Amino acid sequence: MPTSGSPTLDEWLDGGLSVGDNIVWVVDHEDDQSALTSSFLREAPDAARHVCFAQSSTCRHHSGTEVIHVDSGGPIDPERAERMVLAPDVADRTRLVLERVDDLVAAWGASATVAFYRRTCPRLFDRGAIAYWMSGPDVGPAVIDGVARIAQCVFEVRSGQLRVLKAEGRPQRLQGAITRFEIRSGVPVVSREHALGRLGEGLRRTRRERNLTQAQIAGFAGVTPAAISQAETGRRGLSVDTLVTLCEALHIGIDDLLGTGRAPDPLLARRDRSHDDGPVALFPDPDLGPRTYLLRVDPGASIAPPFAHKGTELVLVATGLVLVDLGDSTPVLRGGDALRVTRNGVRRLDNLADSPATVFWIAVDQVAAAGNGTDDPTAWSLR
């Protein structure tokens, strides 16, 4: 995986950045912003692009790459800004820093800035670039909420703490996590996640799910509302006694409160564009439902499913022209076509076209419904 330039941050993010990531950083100190930016750009100086939305060129940059200022002396023009962000050389694995998003908000207002973000961010994702959108702390909740709907990740650094507001496709433990954040020798360093972030996120989630106020939670737990408020923001913990009292009052386990026993839902699987050969396991775990693989077949080539399977299989062709070899029959599918087989499994897929084919192969582990002996295709095995 691509690195952030900070080994501890990579480790905390479960391996680093993903191709296509749009990461929004809301950071209160300029030194923290510039350490994040320069560590990120230093990793690929030849494929880096640094665009600044500041309205004057009085800002200082230490990233080592050339900084393009969008304003060119006048007010920032949205079309020009879009051209700067989506320049033709922005391609797979280009590292992009888009700085001073808060200046865009000052110039255009919140809704126009969010609209700009909605136009540009998905296209960067589609091109496989990795973008840091940097903002100061005063960007406001309307902008953060608006961009969080589109961005893959939203991280906030305030008073030496890094908080995850969103981390799509990342492990459940990262959702809402809080960790210490500091700069050492110009490189961002995060400490290992501590339990406070998980408790805070768990309290917020439980409160939302049950439509409770902080005062009501405090009443159940036998503490002050201020103590719950501080626990939710990760500034302090709660005693084991308090946690047990609260969980008993809510009839939940401590695991439920901390979110440790939960399977991620929704669960997102992405194809890593750097590996186009062979099957990509999207959902390989039979315990979590139908096993789903992405198969890419080169022109004229042929590929077998990743394993032999008894039961229902689905072949969904996204792009291409594909012959499905079932042994006794060989249907040909075009992009958008789907095939369901129950008796004979798929032996091979042949790409008949002169462009790559993209196919989803799904193995549904079918079981006889308990008791009546019918094979209800909607009943997947959870074993």
Ligand SMILES: [Zn+2]
């Ligand atoms: Zn600047």
